[in-house]
Amino acid sequence: MNIILMGPPGAGKGTQARNLVETRGMVQLSTGDMLREAKDSGTEMGKIVAEVMAKGQLVTDEIVIGLIKEKLETVKANGFIFDGFPRTLAQADALGKLLEGEGQTLDAVIEMEVDDAALVQRITARSTCAHCGEVYNDITKPIPADGKCTVCGGTEFKRRADDNEESLKTRLMEYYKKTSPLIGYYYAKGMLTKIDGLADIDTVQGEIAAVLHK
Ligand code: ADP
Numbered sequence: 016m017n018i019i020l021m022g023p024p025g026a027g028k029g030t031q032a033r034n035l036v037e038t039r040g041m042v043q044l045s046t047g048d049m050l051r052e053a054k055d056s057g058t059e060m061g062k063i064v065a066e067v068m069a070k071g072q073l074v075t076d077e078i079v080i081g082l083i084k085e086k087l088e089t090v091k092a093n094g095f096i097f098d099g100f101p102r103t104l105a106q107a108d109a110l111g112k113l114l115e116g117e118g119q120t121l122d123a124v125i126e127m128e129v130d131d132a133a134l135v136q137r138i139t140a141r142s143t144c145a146h147c148g149e150v151y152n153d154i155t156k157p158i159p160a161d162g163k164c165t166v167c168g169g170t171e172f173k174r175r176a177d178d179n180e181e182s183l184k185t186r187l188m189e190y191y192k193k194t195s196p197l198i199g200y201y202y203a204k205g206m207l208t209k210i211d212g213l214a215d216i217d218t219v220q221g222e223i224a225a226v227l228h229k
């Protein structure tokens with residue numbers, strides 16, 4: 016089963032994708048994570064995307080489609096979770112063709128609905144474990160008092176350079192202008208299910224599980 020988790024920055028896509036990896040053995044394909052890896056390892060592509068990402072703008076379709084193509088051709092999985100991809104209609108079309116080429120289907124698109132005020136709070140309070148990538152939140156999911164990651168015991172945590180209010184404004188604008196049209200696109204294909212992303216993490220997890228059971 017292949018699914019897309021869709022929603023604005025901070026909606027909870029990464030958090031829920033990690034849950035699905037753990038509970039169902041699916042494979043998470045996060046273009047944001049792939050781009051950050053490229054940036055951190057200092058590749059040519061990483062250098063090109065760093066500035067664009069810091070500003071909160073979208074990286075070119077060509078680059079992200081290339082990243083997804085490579086994964087689909089090389090990684091075998093009993094289900095992919097697309098997290099943060101597709102973000103434009105061109106990416107959505109490309110994904111459809113790539114999956115078809117691999118003899119696969121797209122089975123569900125889950126839109127996580129949240130309001131903008133909640134996003135500012137979530138994004139500015141976000142951190143992740145530097146070792147395993149577990150996602151934390153100063154308010155809703157704090158790092159344990161002993162300073163150790165609950166998943167791996169790691170003690171180093173990172174905040175993203177683009178998790179500030181200024182960059183979030185641009186990211187939200189990009190979402191509404193370029194990504195939100197995909198909601199109509201997948202609705203018309205009969206693939207879309209909306210869920211309440213404002214509920215707590217476990218409740219959202221339950222709602223996603225219910226969609227996948229159908
Ligand atoms: P968030 O989890 O806050 O939604 P991501 O980690 O998915 O953010 O993405 C971080 C940044 O990486 C984006 O602001 C954008 O610059 C770039 N990016 C990630 N995925 C894509 C994509 N599919 N198309 C274009 N740019 C992308």
Ligand code: ADP
Nearest residue numbers: 025026027028029030137141151152155215216
């Ligand atoms: P996205 O990948 O969509 O950008 P994340 O999964 O990184 O979103 O979550 C953004 C922030 O909000 C993180 O700090 C995370 O711990 C927190 N968060 C995620 N889901 C919820 C939820 N349902 N309720 C409260 N906080 C949440």
Ligand code: ZN
Nearest residue numbers: 144147164167
């Ligand atoms: Zn960890």
